[in-house]
Amino acid sequence: MLLAHWDGKEHRAQSLKDHSENVARIMEENCFSLGLTSTGRLIGLLHDAGKANPVFQQYMLENQTEKKGKINHSAAGAQILRKLFFGTEFWTMPKKQQQFRTLLFQLCSIAILGHHRGLMDIYDPNGNSPFERMLNAEENQLVHDSFFNELNCKEEINQLIEKAQNEIIQLNTRINILVKGHSFEINDDKLKKAKLEEGMFTYGLIERFLFSSLIDSDRLDTACFLDKKNIPVAENRIEIWAELQERLNKELLDLEKLNPSQASSTLNQIRKRVSKSCLNAGNWPSGIYRLQSITGSGKTLASLRLALQHACNFPKTKHIIYVIPFLSILLQNSQTIKETLHLEEHSDWILEHYSDFENELINASTDDNLQKQEELQEYELRTERWDSPIIITSLVHFMDTFFPQEKKMYAVFIS
Numbered sequence: 001m002l003l004a005h006w007d008g009k010e011h012r013a014q015s016l017k018d019h020s021e022n023v024a025r026i027m028e029e030n031c032f033s034l035g036l037t038s039t040g041r042l043i044g045l046l047h048d049a050g051k052a053n054p055v056f057q058q059y060m061l062e063n064q065t066e067k068k069g070k071i072n073h074s075a076a077g078a079q080i081l082r083k084l085f086f087g088t089e090f091w092t093m094p095k096k097q098q099q100f101r102t103l104l105f106q107l108c109s110i111a112i113l114g115h116h117r118g119l120m121d122i123y124d125p126n127g128n129s130p131f132e133r134m135l136n137a138e139e140n141q142l143v144h145d146s147f148f149n150e151l152n153c154k155e156e157i158n159q160l161i162e163k164a165q166n167e168i169i170q171l172n173t174r175i176n177i178l179v180k181g182h183s184f185e186i187n188d189d190k191l192k193k194a195k196l197e198e199g200m201f202t203y204g205l206i207e208r209f210l211f212s213s214l215i216d217s218d219r220l221d222t223a224c225f226l227d228k229k230n231i232p233v234a235e236n237r238i239e240i241w242a243e244l245q246e247r248l249n250k251e252l253l254d255l256e257k258l259n260p261s262q263a264s265s266t267l268n269q270i271r272k273r274v275s276k277s278c279l280n281a282g283n284w285p286s287g288i289y290r291l292q293s294i295t296g297s298g299k300t301l302a303s304l305r306l307a308l309q310h311a312c313n314f315p316k317t318k319h320i321i322y323v324i325p326f327l328s329i330l331l332q333n334s335q336t337i338k339e340t341l342h343l344e345e346h347s348d349w350i351l352e353h354y355s356d357f358e359n360e361l362i363n364a365s366t367d368d369n370l371q372k373q374e375e376l377q378e379y380e381l382r383t384e385r386w387d388s389p390i391i392i393t394s395l396v397h398f399m400d401t402f403f404p405q406e407k408k409m410y411a412v413f414i415s
């Protein structure tokens with residue numbers, strides 16, 4: 001049995017087969033919302049192929065700490081993909097199909113090569129290629145063969161490549177529609193260039209998604225092995241959305257009963273119309289919508305009503321995310337949402353990810369307060385995964401998940 005992880009203290013092992021299968025399964029779940037389940041599974045199966053190297057197996061079993069981080073086990077998965085993607089049949093394919101296969105190879109390989117080192121450029125400003133340098137690291141066919149023998153997955157991987165290519169073609173169609181809008185004939189050269197750059201930027205976001213999804217899947221399975229826990233089962237959140245919607249409706253009804261004399265006031269009539277419009281909009285399909293209304297018209301609860309109605313109508317909705325630029329408004333909205341939905345007994349249903357909340361936890365986490373230290377550790381894990389049903393964050397933190405200022409690797413989920 002080849003090992004993926006070894007706990008020397010308790011002499012417990014996790015096989016490479018189990019780890020690869022677990023990561024592939026979590027990747028499928030993470031990538032479902034983008035229609036990239038086969039792409040995600042392909043990346044998950046191959047990400048640690050290099051651990052089939054006898055040198056790496058010896059390093060783990062003998063706890064050779066001086067070699068930590070010095071054995072390249074990420075290149076093997078990308079090298080296997082290169083052989084399978086660019087075989088003899090590749091050169092007989094139509095040019096368009098070659099382009100999609102090359103794009104898919106880059107998307108998968110960058111995630112695999114970087115899952116311990118960070119995202120890398122195909123080419124840097126000096127014309128060098130960090131991607132090619134890592135990809136062309138010492139290649140060992142015996143390691144590749146050992147990996148396939150251990151997992152018995154070569155046929156599945158070939159099938160996944162074909163399915164993943166179809167996923168990328170479909171994704172490209174959706175990106176083209178998104179970028180071009182309804183104007184499919186573009187004659188202006190500057191506009192063509194701008195649309196092309198916008199499409200490439202979108203692919204950059206897709207790459208960040210696959211990369212962070214792999215990090216999340218890999219770390220989650222590793223943590224579960226070390227903590228002797230089962231991998232969390234992806235929950236069906238329709239019951240949560242229904243419960244929250246019921247609480248919101250009850251609160252809105254109670255507010256109306258509380259001030260019956262003001263029910264006919266002009267402002268309350270405006271609030272009712274805004275709230276009803278948002279409720280109706282919750283039945284619309286996914287899209288980009290804008291709510292414009294005067295100050296004091298109840299936009300916070302009205303928008304929450306829209307979000308919960310949409311989540312109940314579309315059961316695969318994973319998150320409701322509020323992104324607010326100003327802390328003063330963010331704090332006010334956050335408090336309103338928590339009080340309205342009575343989330344004090346379900347703190348795991350909401351994640352507040354902004355500087356004031358973090359600083360408060362950090363300041364409370366003193367050396368002699370173990371409970372607060374545990375709360376801070378739990379909070380830091382939740383901010384890395386962003387997997388709570390409701391997330392309230394600042395624009396700074398939201399953008400930081402895509403473009404972190406420090407070398408942190410956040411999980412970015414698109415729901």
